[in-house]
């Protein structure tokens with residue numbers, strides 16, 4: 161039975177067609193995956209469904225009835241809930257309030273807040289997805305995956321008939337993903353229709369019933385999930401074949417470039433960290449949400465002051481009090497939260513890419529804009545940033561393309577030590593392979609790379625060694641040859 | 656307890672500053688606390704408090720209103736002119752509130768619905784209302800007010816109590832609503848992130864629109880309660896009122912970017928900045944220092960905020976380190 165239908169939707173932004181005559185159909189009690197390259201129009205399509213974007217033409221039908229005058233408020237009242245790709249939490253408000261706002265549809269001006277019930281409800285919803293987050297915490301203090309979990313809890317709280325999930329697992333660890341899938345299956349059993357967007361194609365067979373492929377704003381095809389292999393899916397998305405193998409190559413390991421000894425920070429909640437990275441080596445960090453992975457990276461980069469242990473660069477002790485000092489030492493850090501820390505949304509793509517290397521681009525005669533343009537053009541081409549012009553603001557890019565810009569900024573700094581926090585979150589398969597290739601090239605040039613990722617296959621495929629964090633410290637380090645998914649997971653869980 | 660300290664951290668630091676000031680005055684010039692002086696001080700500051708209540712809403716919703724001083728002047732003159740036509744005082748009260756509300760609605764339409772930046776819109780209104788008024792009144796005062804105008808015809812002491820009660824009531828209603836009504840919380844949500852509010856199904860433009868109407872209505876009430884304290888109404892009252900109100904809100908701990916702040920904080924802010932001037936006289940300091948000291952307090956409020964933020968953050972991560980085993 162068709163629950164929700166998008167009929168011949170077209171939407172363009174200043175000449176760029178985000179959607180071209182796209183049609184899509186969701187049944188009750190199914191999980192319908194939506195896949196496509198970065199910029200294919202997935203987010204725009206679901207925004208059109210929820211009324212967050214008004215299409216230029218085409219209609220949305222719920223139970224066969226056309227929704228007129230759509231808006232987020234209206235679609236919500238009709239039972240459509242959504243988690244958007246860009247987290248949309250209220251930073252100043254508590255988790256409980258974030259979950260409650262917009263849901264207490266009392267209608268009257270004098271509707272009252274029931275604080276105790278709000279807190280109770282938030283706790284129930286968070287428990288349901290196994291998230292250990294206090295309802296009283298202020299949203300601004302949450303890490304990226306925690307924000308993601310709060311968004312999921314909020315969407316569940318709407319008790320919707322249609323639930324839209326735009327890359328809900330982009331920054332979630334294996335464990336949280338498993339909890340989410342369990343809840344999705346429960347909802348499916350109770351007849352909720354779900355649209356599920358993800359670039360993690362390997363997770364789709366476990367959760368999706370059908371899949372629709374979008375390419376260049378057009379809906380190409382819809383299949384039963386069981387009938388297509390991920391290879392076929394990629395072929396449909398990209399229009400060509402991809403090897404699907406990580407471009408890992410053996411690189412002779414050089415001297416120890418970067419070393420931590422007994423490194424810790426009370427403020428960041430990390431302690432007793434011992435870690436070495438050699439030139440040409442890629443070291444991965446695995447762990448659950450809250451294990452201290454991002455906190456470790458931030459402390460190294462000078463965003464949080466360390467208070468114990470030492471940090472050595474090529475055998476010499478260094479202290480970093482501020483990110484600018486880290487950059488001067490050729491240590492680069494791609495942050496996890498691209499919207500808040502990774503890109504300047506209102507600046508052009510070109511300026512974003514060169515933002516951390518302005519020193520090399522400017523001299524006596526001021527900025528070298530020609531060079532800036534060359535660099536920007538090269539990286540947007542290599543990573544496949546989909547945009548009509550490199551002078552467009554980053555805010556006009558799709559989520560995955562913003563991520564590519566954030567990453568490019570740090571690749572051009574010519575680092576000696578490169579710390580990558582979820583470098584491929586939200587990036588499509590084709591570009592992901594290109595990013596991995598770039599990482600390999602850097603390793604071959606002798607760069608020491610530290611990669612945080614919640615995607616285990618990526619860690620297993622790209623890293624020489626994998627350190628597993630748990631409770632703010634490194635619990636175990638595996639060599640490439642003995643690391644397996646299960647070993648890492650059990651170490652992350654503290655077994 | 657810990658969460659109360661955390662949530663109201665900024666209010667607490669403002670209250671501590673106020674307490675410190677009062678202690679110093681108590682030691683050096685105890686005569687400050689004479690009942691007559693305190694009463695004057697409170698009544699003098701009630702009109703500012705009413706404006707600051709509205710300003711808190713405006714700042715919470717992520718906007719600013721610098722036209723309140725000029726609106727205040729318009730409402731004051733309107734109050735006098737209407738009273739002279741023989742309109743009964745309760746109706747004058749309602750009419751002035753409506754006039755304020757209308758001026759607010761104009762701001763609200765331009766800012767909420769037409770999405771113009773509030774600082775520019777209200778700057779234009781600040782100039783426009785004040786000059787329009789100057790043109791109409793030609794600088795003259797409204798004189799020859801009817802008997803029942805000053806103190807509502809109740810005499811000074813009863814009149815002061817009426818002013819106090821009305822202000823107290825409004826403060827209580829707004830403080831309670833902001834915390835306990837769903838519409839109150841949507842004010843915070845819109846100020847915190849207007850786009851997130853839109854996606855959550857909140858009609859952000861409408862919320863902004865109504866906040867400006869309320870601001871205008873409160874300006875009307877404030878202007879009337881101020882005007883009835885005197886026997887004539889100047890055509891140029893309320894100059895600099897916007898700065899006083901904004902300063903009080905900020906000292907009281909509201910974030911100028913919206914989404915965070917409380918009316919209790921604003922009350923403390925008004926009390927702190929309002930007390931300084933009188934306290935200086937009692938401490939034998941040249942009152943010309945008042946503005947400089949007020950400025951210093953605003954800076955100190957922001958600085959202590961940052962410092963406290965650091966401390967509290969350390970405490971929190973401590974907790975995080977011990978309570979997150981996985």
Ligand SMILES: Nc1ncnc2c1ncn2[C@@H]1O[C@H](COP(=O)(O)OP(=O)(O)OP(=O)(O)O)[C@@H](O)[C@H]1O
Pocket residue numbers: 173174176177178196197198199200201202203204205245546547555556557558559560561586588
């Ligand atoms: N506000 C905007 N202004 C201009 N162009 C936009 C805007 N929003 C989206 N686009 C363009 O529309 C196209 C589709 O974007 P959309 O966000 O739907 O992609 P997506 O499939 O969700 O990609 P991703 O996998 O990266 O999230 C992109 O080319 C993007 O640049």
Ligand SMILES: [Mg+2]
Pocket residue numbers: 202203204245326558559560
């Ligand atoms: Mg998207």
